[in-house]
Amino acid sequence: MNKFFLSILLALSAFFVSAQNIKKPKLVVGVIVDQMRYEYLYRFENHYGDHGFKRLLSDGFSFKNAHYNYIPTYTGPGHASVYTGTTPRVHGIIANDWYDKFEKRSRYCVEDSDVKGVDGDGKVGQRSPKNMKSTTVTDELRLFYQNRSKVVGIALKDRGAILPAGHQPNGAYWFDAQSGNFITSTFYRNSLPKWLVKFNKRKLAEAYMSKGWDTYKPIETYVESARDDRSYEGKELGGIPPVFPYDFKQLDASIKLFELLKVTPHGNTITTEMSLAALDGEDLGKDEVTDFLAISYSSPDYVGHAFGPYSKEIQDVYIRLDLELERLMKALDEKVGKGNWTIFLTADHAVADIPAYLKELGHGTDYMKSGEQKKAISQKLEERFGTSDLIENISNHQIFLNKKLIAERELDLNEVKTFLIAEMNQHAGMSAVFDAATISNYAGHDLDVKLIAAGHNARMSGDIVYTYQAGWLGQWHLENGGTTHGSGYSYDTHVPMLFYGWGIKQGSTVNYHPITDIAPTISTLLNIKLPSGCTGQPAAELLD
Template structure:
């Protein structure tokens, strides 16, 4: 009797016990929403004019991480989307810019380019794209792996990189907009022919309809009190337009293509409509496992670049985007129900105030000129090391030195890197420089050094990284800077929204410092799957309380 009792207490001896462990519950659908170039303060600057059903609903019924930042530079669209979905930085996922200089080919490499695939849905080369340049897995890849490929994963955006990188390597599909024919297209990486529902959507000719209407303000012009007056010298114009003022006569300026849809709020309407069609036609959220839809709204970026963050155009675009959010949430209510869908909303980067506008307010700001800096750098290097083409490229705030010339001239690479850094520090608007050797030999855990290091990959990045002073950015050789740009390590480019909503998400907020790389591991924790293989972020589930 005693022997039986003792055996019953040892591991491995079968015992009948009532389990209190419940089967894991997962959302039926995850929807990732990225708003291109959405500064964090847009949530509140236009608050009084938002409806109760869009951004206010996401914040009021969801969880708001108010101090969410990018933790690397440069802050661009390609790296941003890749970092959101891989849970790591360019140092590990490899998307170090929208483009980067390739020393082997002597040309720029676009982050989503893939000449081994063909366009599907277009006769143009706009479909020669895939995720092959991204060298880490995404949370969408991990979902496919966790469910033995049963989950459906679809990415969509007006921008190819805003669709392809979030969808990951194992996606069922990624779709993006081709301005040459006004249609959503894909590539042979995913399929050989467009699904019938995509063909039917394209046949509706929505792009042509939207481009046949002028862009007028949603509200009376005098109510846009959060923005500067309509006609400003630091705002850009559409080609052929005399002044950057409402109404914008889109039919007169659109030209012979459909590209302008990207640059008006209707581009976001088009994206939202395509997202709803994807959910319905693909029966997303209707299966036995979790599905994933990655949506990126891109028109905000084009409008921001052209008009700047203080323009009425940007405010009007966000008031209209608020309506798109309300429409999407209403659609989800009817199709799946809020309780079955987990949504996050964030941005791929922010945007700077226009330096001319800041200077008018006596706030320090300025512009650099990459071409002039490169010419001066080349001249100074010639004086020290002899005449040669020492510089291959200056882009993404990085100097790429010509390694082949350096080797042939028997110049020490570290010496010419240090000399380049010394020269670059002398230009107005430059705050710091880092050489590739600095980044390889050191390990920063905080501050600017950490941000530069986490955006650096030796095989794809430059030899010298240049950090501008706050409020400064490249003028691309233009006499007057219009609109805005982004890419810096400062809050106006790094501080972006992070909202969670829907499935098991309580209402609340936190001011804990979070990073964009925390999104993917948080999703992994909620879905009870493996985080992406390069993840360096952390799960935020404990702060949300679920």
């Protein structure tokens, strides 16, 4: 009998020693929460359980002063920057959409007219990573193992799945709000894998939306957020008044129900379910070669835009997201094995406060009257140069000049830019206006200018760039409510940066780290090559 127990003890010891001494994790999981402020880790912590965010914080490593190091802080650039370890200046994803000054049209960050959707009609399926000009940490993992490593990207948003998965993954899958299914494009494969066909047949989107949306806990316990009924919140949930509970059975038949799923915590739930299906369907983490599962939770962004960072809705989304993370990590323990996987969690950007809410509290924020501003500038151009058509496009806080017309009129380009910069600086709410040539060659130490320069791609960006004062938003939000992100202010740049699992020690640091340090940190942990455009550095505090 003693020999029997001794043999069991020896076997268990050998198992634990083996688990602790594996050379690399069997699986790396990258989690990007779309629109998450760092403070959400602590403002809502009394409502979190012990096995979601708190597990990452207590047993992992937290970078408390992690920031985006460029402007604009948008979803496309954010996902690309986390996984390439560099900024839009290098990787080329300069916004979600940007004006293509060569083709004279708007270009979407993951558009690709050369591919077709697989189980998705129209442009929703014409997607690929071809606009991203650097490799990703996921690309480098596939190259290191010569495609023996498996990489899968999953999100509701196409850009949230595609950019992290890189240029040569096993698959990237995103949500089609028309059908309620997850789809892909022919860039990756010509038919859906069997496990995804089976998953789509479960019709989860329909089942979730039939439940409506009420708070997970009694709403009176949500003391960390403002009152529920606020007139300046958005109407993204089909025009339903922005107060709990939400009954989607009351919606007009013309409303696309699956579009609204994105603006509820159900979007996070279906993303977790999809991730677990991929974990099983692709046999991730089942052999000695490291695999990578890239997950982006898109719903917090939709909810945050509509209701703002101090809403009951955003608080409920994060209380429920904590449960999704718990479920995900429990599954990783069971399917891959404790100690065999590594996870990092960050966000692609944070979010601004709703200016109307801050004004209500006595703050000096407001909205830009961009329509009036554009009209006034056009009038000034007419008076000074005899035409108001010298501006070709205004988007993403950039002005693209009509250089052909400027040349035809024999005008001096620098004179036109100098005139416009002076005029724009006259408008209330404007913080700074720069000649793009100055930004493109900037080598100084002013942080606000460095942020613009890091997001500026000389070939693709505009001729003049500008920023608003802190707390100010554009006219659209004055008219439609809600809020947005995109600036270089701390409310948009300060995000979580958490690591946990194999190879990760417990601890934290308040040292400043840009999120471009994530990819080189993971690369160093895995002993693989850094992404081709990488400008970040491995986080020494974590790896020492």
